[in-house]
Amino acid sequence: MSIIPDITAVGSMALDTVTTHYGTHENCLGGSAVYFSMSASFQAKVGLIGVVGDDFPKEHTELLKEHGIDLEGLEVVKGAKTFRWSGSYLNDVNAADTHCTMLNVFATFEPKIPENYKKAKTLFLANILPSLQMKVIEQMPDSYKVCDTMNFYINSARDELEKVFEKVNVIVMNDGEAKMFTDCPNLIAAGKKIMERFSPEYLLLKKGEHGSLVFGRNGFMKAVPAFPTERVIDPTGAGDSFAGGVLGFIARNGRLNDENVTEAVRYGTAMGSFLVTAFSIDAFRHLTLEKIEERVEALRFLSK
Ligand code: AMP
Numbered sequence: 319m320s321i322i323p324d325i326t327a328v329g330s331m332a333l334d335t336v337t338t339h340y341g342t343h344e345n346c347l348g349g350s351a352v353y354f355s356m357s358a359s360f361q362a363k364v365g366l367i368g369v370v371g372d373d374f375p376k377e378h379t380e381l382l383k384e385h386g387i388d389l390e391g392l393e394v395v396k397g398a399k400t401f402r403w404s405g406s407y408l409n410d411v412n413a414a415d416t417h418c419t420m421l422n423v424f425a426t427f428e429p430k431i432p433e434n435y436k437k438a439k440t441l442f443l444a445n446i447l448p449s450l451q452m453k454v455i456e457q458m459p460d461s462y463k464v465c466d467t468m469n470f471y472i473n474s475a476r477d478e479l480e481k482v483f484e485k486v487n488v489i490v491m492n493d494g495e496a497k498m499f500t501d502c503p504n505l506i507a508a509g510k511k512i513m514e515r516f517s518p519e520y521l522l523l524k525k526g527e528h529g530s531l532v533f534g535r536n537g538f539m540k541a542v543p544a545f546p547t548e549r550v551i552d553p554t555g556a557g558d559s560f561a562g563g564v565l566g567f568i569a570r571n572g573r574l575n576d577e578n579v580t581e582a583v584r585y586g587t588a589m590g591s592f593l594v595t596a597f598s599i600d601a602f603r604h605l606t607l608e609k610i611e612e613r614v615e616a617l618r619f620l621s622k
């Protein structure tokens with residue numbers, strides 16, 4: 319009998335090859351759903367919907383299970399290859415240069431949601447084709463929905479992405495994506511344009527090492543600083559880990575409102591700041607909720 323997760327999440331499961339100033343790591347565990355679930359798992363029970371080929375190492379699924387992530391929604395396709403992505407951060411630590419995206423098993427993926435996952439209060443739509451995000455939204459119409467996206471889908475699937483944005487409660491994006499999506503060189507103008515066009519309850523704009531901006535309805539706006547991190551070893555997955563912290567907070571404290579959204583973003587910021595200190599998800603292997611709380615306290619102190 320499967321569990322009812324706090325959060326149902328759909329997104330990519332990947333084998334990544336990543337180059338940063340600290341070296342190259344080949345075929346390491348990655349994917350938006352992986353980073354998100356690992357990050358959220360410190361605060362909430364996550365049910366993961368995704369797909370891999372039978373080349374996906376067992377040790378990776380074991381690691382996810384060790385973190386209490388439910389994998390009933392994970393499909394393993396025999397004879398198929400897992401999604402692969404490769405990129406580097408040699409020019410800009412805040413923005414990946416994508417070298418290669420191989421959809422593989424992802425190209426024909428039809429998300430199947432276990433019945434109990436549909437009862438989750440919160441849904442996270444991590445990076446995956448917007449048409450697939452929409453299929454999940456349609457099956458969980460009453461959930462509290464948060465979505466993320468990236469340049470790849472802004473360029474290749476804009477119409478479907480706009481339909482997703484119309485349906486969700488919260489949109490998460492990074493600064494470059496927001497500027498690209500709106501064709502606005504100014505981030506504040508870009509944020510306002512997205513709020514006017516889609517009117518989500520909140521828009522969370524991440525600015526990498528420069529923190530985040532929160533936009534709400536009726537002109538609500540807040541800035542949340544980043545945690546000062548000197549050694550950024552691998553930023554891959556920082557955005558998804560940020561979302562994991564925010565949704566973990568929501569799972570424990572309820573929906574976002576003008577009073578709690580800054581604190582939720584601090585949890586996201588804390589998770590991103592841990593993640594970037596090692597390749598792949600390695601920084602999460604031995605992390606504890608206690609260390610996360612300490613970092614959130616440090617972030618509160620920073621903006622006093
Ligand atoms: P982030 O750095 O938070 O934007 O996420 C990085 C993760 O996104 C990597 O682990 C990649 O495997 C994954 N990724 C890269 N391109 C795509 C794509 N087109 N669709 C879904 N996931 C992707």
